[in-house]
Amino acid sequence: MANLCARTLAYINLYAVLGALENLCEIDQEAKKIASREKPVSVGFEVKNGPSATLVFGHGRCVLKEGCADCTIKLPFSSCEKFNGLIDGTVTPIPHKGFLHLGFLLKDFVKLTDLLTRYLKAAPEDLKDAEFKKKSTILMFYVIVSALSQIGNEDSIGRFSASNIVDGVIQLSIKDGPCAGIRVKNHHMETVKRRPKNPRALMEFSSMELARDLFDGKVNSVACIGTGDIRMGGMISMVDNVNRILDRVSLYLA
Numbered sequence: 001m002a003n004l005c006a007r008t009l010a011y012i013n014l015y016a017v018l019g020a021l022e023n024l025c026e027i028d029q030e031a032k033k034i035a036s037r038e039k040p041v042s043v044g045f046e047v048k049n050g051p052s053a054t055l056v057f058g059h060g061r062c063v064l065k066e067g068c069a070d071c072t073i074k075l076p077f078s079s080c081e082k083f084n085g086l087i088d089g090t091v092t093p094i095p096h097k098g099f100l101h102l103g104f105l106l107k108d109f110v111k112l113t114d115l116l117t118r119y120l121k122a123a124p125e126d127l128k129d130a131e132f133k134k135k136s137t138i139l140m141f142y143v144i145v146s147a148l149s150q151i152g153n154e155d156s157i158g159r160f161s162a163s164n165i166v167d168g169v170i171q172l173s174i175k176d177g178p179c180a181g182i183r184v185k186n187h188h189m190e191t192v193k194r195r196p197k198n199p200r201a202l203m204e205f206s207s208m209e210l211a212r213d214l215f216d217g218k219v220n221s222v223a224c225i226g227t228g229d230i231r232m233g234g235m236i237s238m239v240d241n242v243n244r245i246l247d248r249v250s251l252y253l254a
Contacts (some may be wrong), residue, residue: 002100004252008154010050012082012252013087015064015191016146017047017120021055023142023193024116025062027135032060032117034108041104043075044068044097050080057108073098073105137212138178142193144215145172145180147249148242151187161244162187168200170238174211175204182242201234203242217250 024031038056045051046068054068068074077083085091089173095102118126120143121137127133151158152165165184173179173195181196182189191192205211206229213219221243232239 002202005155006080006084007050008151008158009252010047010083011150011154012147013084014045014051014053015150017087017116018055018113019064019115020120020139020143022064023114023139024119025057025060027138028115028119031062031112035062036060041073041101042071043073043081043105043109044071044188045075047077047083050077050083057104057112062112071097073101074242080193088217104215106190131213133199134208136176137208137215139204140215141174141211142180144246144249145182146191146193147253148172148182148245149191149254151248152189152245155194155248158245158248159187161241162189165189165241166200166235166237167198168235168238169197169198170242171202171204172236172242173202173204174208175206177208177211185237199234201236202232202239203239204231205229206231215246221246 021031024033026032035057036101037058040056042056044054053066054065054071056063056065062160073095075093076096077086082091086093095105098105116139119139122132122136127136131195152162153159162184165187170182170184171179172182179195181192181194181199183192183196205214210219210224210229214221214224221230225232
């Protein structure tokens with residue numbers, strides 16, 4: 001992980017990668033069914049010198065909340081590196097709270113994360129299915145736009161780009177597809193996974209297919225701007241600096 005920060009990666013893994021479970025439960029029926037608990041159960045992640053957040057599952061939904069003071073199952077990590085090990089499968093956490101709910105953690109939660117991994121690291125044969133490919137692209141979009149804010153806040157190179165962004169909201173979207181906003185205030189970035197009101201700048205990919213090719217590195221974003229396949233508007237300097245941060249996203253998510 002040369003030139004990459006373990007703390008930044010921990011924020012990305014919690015808020016962007018695990019945070020995509022929110023969107024998985026919205027668009028995948030199997031995930032929605034797993035999360036269809038009348039009495040919600042929540043998994044809290046507390047990382048020393050790193051992020052702290054809770055995923056709440058219930059009524060067919062998943063919601064990510066800041067902090068983990070009020071969670072059913074609590075998973076503490078002694079370092080950002082240990083938490084990142086959970087995501088790459090090299091670390092098995094020991095809960096400090098919620099032993100009666102280990103069944104959910106070991107079965108349902110694992111099913112959800114395995115399903116998410118299948119979409120985010122899709123096999124070529126899965127991508128032959130148009131509906132699967134669409135869902136995979138939507139989830140990748142939400143991971144990327146969420147990772148943008150974490151890199152802008154935590155990564156030294158990302159913070160430099162964020163320091164040049166004026167206050168306001170940048171809309172990122174795929175035409176006829178998902179939309180999100182990057183809210184910037186005092187150079188701090190926050191991703192809001194819904195269409196923003198009155199964005200100050202915008203960047204839109206012309207189609208789901210184009211977005212997928214960009215995410216997979218098959219096409220060049222600068223060339224797509226030239227052809228009009230990526231539409232930009234409003235305060236272009238905001239989009240330019242977001243694009244610089246976007247260059248770091250692929251390094252962290254590789």
